[in-house]
Amino acid sequence: MRQPGAILLVSCYELGHQPIGIALPMGFLEQAGYAPASLDIAVEKVDLERITHARFVGISVPMHTALRLGVRVAELVRETNPSSHVCFYGLYASLNAEYLLNYVADSVIGGEYEAPLVQLIEALEQGDSLANVEGVSHRGKIIGPHLTRLPFAVPSRTGLPALERYAHLERAGAQHVVGYVEASRGCLHLCLHCPIVPVYEGRFFIVPAEVILEDIRRQVMAGATHITFGDPDFLNGPGHSLSIVRAMHAEFPHVTFDFTAKIEHILKHRLIFPELGSLGCLFVISAVESFSDLVLAKLEKGHTRADVFAALEIVRQAGITLRASLVPFTPWATFDDYLELFDIVESNDLIDATDAVQYTIRLLIPPGSALLARSDIHRFLGPLDQAGFQYRWTHPDPRMDKLHQEVSAVVEAAARTSEDPVTTFDRLRAMAYRFADRQPPAPTAARTQSFDRRRPPRLTEPWFCCAEPTESQLHPLHTKGYGEV
Numbered sequence: 001m002r003q004p005g006a007i008l009l010v011s012c013y014e015l016g017h018q019p020i021g022i023a024l025p026m027g028f029l030e031q032a033g034y035a036p037a038s039l040d041i042a043v044e045k046v047d048l049e050r051i052t053h054a055r056f057v058g059i060s061v062p063m064h065t066a067l068r069l070g071v072r073v074a075e076l077v078r079e080t081n082p083s084s085h086v087c088f089y090g091l092y093a094s095l096n097a098e099y100l101l102n103y104v105a106d107s108v109i110g111g112e113y114e115a116p117l118v119q120l121i122e123a124l125e126q127g128d129s130l131a132n133v134e135g136v137s138h139r140g141k142i143i144g145p146h147l148t149r150l151p152f153a154v155p156s157r158t159g160l161p162a163l164e165r166y167a168h169l170e171r172a173g174a175q176h177v178v179g180y181v182e183a184s185r186g187c188l189h190l191c192l193h194c195p196i197v198p199v200y201e202g203r204f205f206i207v208p209a210e211v212i213l214e215d216i217r218r219q220v221m222a223g224a225t226h227i228t229f230g231d232p233d234f235l236n237g238p239g240h241s242l243s244i245v246r247a248m249h250a251e252f253p254h255v256t257f258d259f260t261a262k263i264e265h266i267l268k269h270r271l272i273f274p275e276l277g278s279l280g281c282l283f284v285i286s287a288v289e290s291f292s293d294l295v296l297a298k299l300e301k302g303h304t305r306a307d308v309f310a311a312l313e314i315v316r317q318a319g320i321t322l323r324a325s326l327v328p329f330t331p332w333a334t335f336d337d338y339l340e341l342f343d344i345v346e347s348n349d350l351i352d353a354t355d356a357v358q359y360t361i362r363l364l365i366p367p368g369s370a371l372l373a374r375s376d377i378h379r380f381l382g383p384l385d386q387a388g389f390q391y392r393w394t395h396p397d398p399r400m401d402k403l404h405q406e407v408s409a410v411v412e413a414a415a416r417t418s419e420d421p422v423t424t425f426d427r428l429r430a431m432a433y434r435f436a437d438r439q440p441p442a443p444t445a446a447r448t449q450s451f452d453r454r455r456p457p458r459l460t461e462p463w464f465c466c467a468e469p470t471e472s473q474l475h476p477l478h479t480k481g482y483g484e485v
Helices: 020-031 048-053 064-080 091-095 097-103 114-126 209-221 238-251 263-268 270-278 293-299 305-317 335-347 398-417 421-435
Strands: 007-011 037-040 056-060 085-089 107-109 168-171 174-181 184-186 204-206 226-229 256-260 281-289 321-326 381-385 390-393
Touching: 007 020, 007 048, 007 064, 020 037, 020 056, 020 114, 037 048, 048 064, 056 064, 056 114, 064 085, 064 091, 085 114, 091 097, 091 107, 097 107, 107 114, 174 209, 209 238, 238 256, 238 270, 263 270, 263 281, 263 305, 270 305, 281 293, 281 305, 305 321, 335 398, 335 421, 398 421
Parallel strands: 007 037, 007 056, 056 085, 085 107, 174 226, 226 256, 256 281, 281 321
Antiparallel strands: 168 174, 184 204, 381 390
16 A cells, blocks of 8 residues: 555546645645555546556545546446445545445545545555444445544645646736635535535534645745635634735735635625735635525525625725625526526626626535425425435426526536627526516627726636536546547
C-alpha cells in the first residue's frame, strides 16, 4: 500500500474546481507515509494504467453528479482490476451506502471522512478486520456518517491537473485563474431539501485557519488570483471566516474571492458586508431557491420572499454581486410562480447574475432526505430510482414536467455554445409563456443597450451541484489510449 500509485483517489466532478475531495485526503495520506496517485475525470482521460496498478481506489462523491459518474468509474475498476478495494467517500456516499455496497463498493465513508479513510487503508495493509475501523461501512455492517472533529492536514495538490485547466473567473472581459478552499464543512441549518442535513444533522466543523491560509498560499503560488470558499455556508462561523479573508487580503491584496451564504445570514450579518467588499469579495452565492413564500415554507428555508430583496440590497450596497441559486421546479411551485420568476429577475437587474441552469433546477430527493420525514412530499412521489440515486416525483400540473424537459434542453444547448445570458433568458421566458398560452413580453435583448451593459463577475463553469447531470457529462468514459468505454 505504500508503493507510489498503490492508492488511487478519483474525483468525478466538483463544479469546475480543482478537487478538494482528493487534495484533502491526499494530505492526510501523505502525512501517514503513503504515496497516493490521483485522477480527475472532469478534466483528465481515465488512465487504465493507474487503475490496474492500484490496490485501493477511493472515489470522491460530494454531490449527485459525482456519484452518478463515480459508479461508472467503479464498474470500470471492477472490470479491469477486480482485486482492488473500492471505497466511496463523501456526502453522497453515506446517503446511498446500502446500494453502493450491494452493487459496486467494498466500503463507504460519510461525514468527516479523511481520518477513517487513512485507518481503513492501514487495516487493509495489515490484513486486519474492517469491523473495528471507526466510521467505515462495509458489507454486513452499515453505520452512520463519521462526525468527529479531525486534526486537519494541509491539502496536497501535487499531481493534480493545473489550476488553469479548471473554471476561471470572468470579470470585465478578462479571465482569471481560480483556487478553491473550504473553511468549514457541514451546516448549522436544516433546510429540508439539502443533502447536507441527513448527513451532518445541524453540525458543522471548522477547518483551522492556518491550514486554509497555507492552502491559499500554495494556490496563489500556482497562479490563482481569485479564491472560491466552497463552504456550504461561509457565515456559519463569521468570526472564523472574517479572520481568514482578512489574513488573505493582508498577504495577497490583489486576490479576490467569492463565497456561499444563506439569505438569513446575509441579513443577520449585514454589518460585515462593507468590509467583505473592501477585502475583495466579488460575489456571494445564496440559495434563494424560490420567490414563493409557500415553497420556501415547504422547504423550511428560513427566509421569505421579502428577505431576498432585503439581502440583495445589503450585498449591492457593499459593491458585491448576489448570484442566486434557484429550485424553480418543486411539487408546490405553480406555473405562475415560474412566469413571475422571469419578471423578478429582469426587474431587479439579475439576468447577467443568474446562470441559465438556475431556471431548470428540479428538486432532487435522495435517499434519506429530510423531506421524506417532515413534509407532504409523499403524495407526489413515485418509487425510489436507486440507480439514479433519487426518488422520482410528478408535478400535479403536467405542464410543469413537460416544461422542465423543454427548458433543460434549451439550457444545455446554450451552455455548449456559451450563448449570451440575455438571449437564453428571452428564449426561456418565451417558451414558458407559450406553454401557458400567453403572449410573452418583448424580448429583453431588444430593450437593452449593449454599451450600457456591464456583466457582473462569474465563474465560467455554468452547471450547478443540484442539477441533474447533462447528457455530455454522462457520456461514455474517455480512456487514455483505449478510446471510450
